[in-house]
Amino acid sequence: MTDLLAAFGDRVLLAHAHPDDETISTGGTIAALLTRGADVLVVTGTRGERGEVVPGPLHELEGTSALPAHRERELAAALSALGGPGHAWLGEERRRRYVDSGMAWGPDGFAVAADDAPTEALSLAALDEVVGDLSILATAFRPTSIVSYDVRGGYGHPDHVRMREAAGMVAEHLGLPLFEIVEPRVDDGPGEAALDLIALGSLPAKRAAMAAHATQLTLDGDDFVLSGGQRHPVARVERYRRAG
Template identity: 65%
Template structure:
């Protein structure tokens, strides 16, 4: 039996109150599920903040495919997210735009999924029809203030690299929000090293490339898989792999990597 991750270096790196900033339901489990579970087991107070409800996501073929493009998809994905977070150990959670993740004095709002299209280079590009209330079009300062309202006194913030892993505009928006939160609070920002893309992403201009932190999940791979499997509209677990709605097949990462940016 593989051992669980050693909690000591995890807590030294992320501290005892890290915030994970994600764009859509399922991102938290696919990219960081094992690390979230490991930190919770180590006694950390983990917060997961989700930007949108993923209402423009494609749905895997099968019994749930009829939800695609309907008003029922978003609440279904909210339920999937709740089940995934429970499988990971129950981190604190909020959607940006509603209490407690809403800046004081502002009315509640929903940041909508901006949508995307695939570019010729294999990376996602912004959709032509993103709604005005989409996350990617929201003022960066408003998104940052919402994160700060919910974060409390975080010890680190974790989110995507400058191209959002594979280019999704909502991921990119979350990267820059996380970067600004880290700067304002003077805490570390860890960018996810995305194993599903081959491109090497350089640090933003003026920032050090930093060092990578590797989290070997050990027995927590099973926990991560349970969380991922909860997102039934978005992916299917097939042995050691997961298959996305477009048929893309990837191995479930048994190691999660992060690059410290600040």
């Protein structure tokens, strides 16, 4: 297993698209970095306004104006469970609020853009604006590395793709290493690229953070179940490949 600080340095910026992404894909890494004394900044692009809500008592929030604020509170609780990293909403420095683009499932099982994405959608925003907003945060934080999705956005969500595009450009501009999340739900290995393995001694913190995202998922033993019924194991190892 690669040593966390040797791989990422002691100031790590994670660029994510929606609440829960930070925990499902990188929660163990965040908790482990904080335990080792690193400074961590999680940047979230949207509030998941158009996401589905799991069946049960919270389902009535789906599609309502109350959902974004609820997911803000869930994210705050999840970050606290991970050890309290810094957090910023993309665009907050200039009072820009990016909105969840929504998605549909394509025939290959990957997400594709929704036909009815709102005009404020993150995926429809000019790339230079998204890059500019992320650059403001990165310049102020002074990271040693940036973490985001792979070029396909993991499972393909257009907001993931947009955040990865911006993260790559900011990392290149600042001369920083960029690490891509190897998403176990869709990516079985690194191919010929280098692969970093991060062991989860912080699994309890990750599980507590996942439980905080109660509109997004349900824990069931060693698995988690998403709002659409998709079942996946809680990753005990979080994998990354260096992209730049």
